[in-house]
Amino acid sequence: MKRLFLLVSLLVLSKFSAQTWATEDQYIQKFAPYAVEEMEKYRIPASITLAQGLLETGGGQSRLAQEGKNHFGIKCKEDWTGKTMRHTDDAPNECFRVYDDPRQSYEDHSLFLSTRKYYTNLFKLDMKDYRAWAHGLKKAGYATNPRYASILIGKIERYKLYEFDNTNSKEVLYAVLKLYPDLKNDRAFMAQLESEKYPKGKDPVTITVPYKQTSYNQQQKRVEKIKTxxxxxxxxxxxxxxxxxxxxxxxxxxxxxxxxxxxxxxxxxxxxxxxxxxxxxxxxxxxxxxxxxxxxxxxxxxxxxxxxxxxxxxxxxxxxxxxxxxxxxxxxxxxxxxxxxxxxxxxxxxx
Structure with a gap:
C-alpha cells in the first residue's frame, strides 16, 4: 500500500513539475493574470500584451525571459538603474533590463507604451479592438517586421486571447479555466481559483515544485568561473x-x-x-x-x-x-x- 501511495505521489509531482513554460498554452495559463492586471491599470488590451509576451519570449523560452525575467525585450535606456544583461538582438551585445519578477517586466511594458509619444494614438482606440491595436503598434514603429500586426492577430485568434479583454483580475482564472477545462483536474490551480483573493505580489498560478537535491558536481558546474x-x-x-x-x-x-x-x-x-x-x-x-x-x-x-x-x-x-x-x-x-x-x-x- 505504501508503495502504491509513493507511486501515485511521484506521478502527481511529475505532472506538476512538467507544467513549465514548455508550450504557449502554459505561458498563457501562467501570465494571463498579469496581462489583465495591466489592462485594468493602463487600458492596454490584455490580449495584445499576452500576444506580445508570447511572441517576444517564444512561449517563455527565450534567454531574456528565463535569465532576465524580461518578457518584452526592453533595453536599458538612460533612465534604467537596475540590473542589466548583455544579449544580441538586432545588434550584438545590447544592454537589456533584468527584473526580479516577471510582473515587473509586464508593468514596465505598460509604462513603455503609455509614456512614450509614439504610442499616444493607441490609447484613443477601443480597448477591446485588438485588431486596431495590433495595426496601431506596427504603424507606431513598435516592430520592423512588416507582418507584425498579422502575427499578433494570429496568436490572439488562435488562442482566443480576446477572452481576457472581457474579464477582470478577480475573474481571470475563470477565463483561463474556460479556455483550458482540463485544469479542473489540477489541484493547485483549483485551490487558487477557490481562494477569495490572492496574496499581494504572489503569482496566483504558481505550482510548487518539490526541492530536488543536486550533486556536488552539478552545483559546481553552475558556479560562474571568475576569469583573469x-x-x-x-x-x-x-x-x-x-x-x-x-x-x-x-x-x-x-x-x-x-x-x-x-x-x-x-x-x-x-x-x-x-x-x-x-x-x-x-x-x-x-x-x-x-x-x-x-x-x-x-x-x-x-x-x-x-x-x-x-x-x-x-x-x-x-x-x-x-x-x-x-x-x-x-x-x-x-x-x-x-x-x-x-x-x-x-x-x-x-x-
Missing part, C-alpha cells in the same frame, strides 16, 4: 553579426588594438580602417569587426539611445560610418539626439 583579464582576452570568440553574417568580436576587457591584431592575424591598419577607430585603445564591450562592414543595416531604422554617437550605431549594426551619415543627411561628427530616428537602409527623405 588575460584569460578573458585569450578566450575571445569570433561571432556572426545579424547583418549578413559579418565576423566580429566583443572586447571582454580593456586592451589595445595590437593585441587583437596579433591574436587574429589581421593588420592594425585594416582593423583601424574597418572599424573607423581614432585610437588604438579598446574598451570593455567595444564591438570590433574583423572584416569590412556593409553599406546598409539589417533593419530599416533605429532610435538612438542617450549618450550614443553615430560611431556607436555604426558598430552596433555593422554599417560603414560614412554611409550612415549619408543615409541620415548628417554632417560627419554630428551627434544624434536621444530617441532620434536613424535610417539604416534607406536614405532619410528630404523635407
Amino acid at each position: 583579464k588575460a584569460e578573458a582576452l585569450n578566450s575571445i570568440l569570433i561571432k556572426t553579426h545579424p547583418n549578413e553574417g559579418l565576423k566580429y568580436i566583443i572586447i571582454p576587457e580593456d586592451t589595445n588594438l595590437k593585441f587583437i591584431a596579433n591574436k587574429f592575424k589581421i593588420s592594425e591598419s585594416r582593423l583601424m580602417r574597418w572599424n573607423e577607430l581614432e585610437s588604438d585603445m579598446l574598451r570593455k564591450n567595444d564591438i570590433i569587426f574583423l572584416e569590412s562592414k556593409n553599406s546598409t543595416g539589417n533593419t530599416p531604422t533605429y532610435r538612438s539611445e542617450y549618450g550614443e554617437d553615430m560611431h556607436d550605431i555604426a558598430q552596433k549594426f555593422g554599417i560603414k560610418l560614412h554611409k550612415l551619415y549619408v543615409k541620415n543627411r548628417m554632417d560627419e561628427g554630428q551627434k544624434p539626439s536621444a530617441g532620434q530616428l536613424i535610417y539604416l537602409i534607406d536614405k532619410k527623405p528630404r523635407n
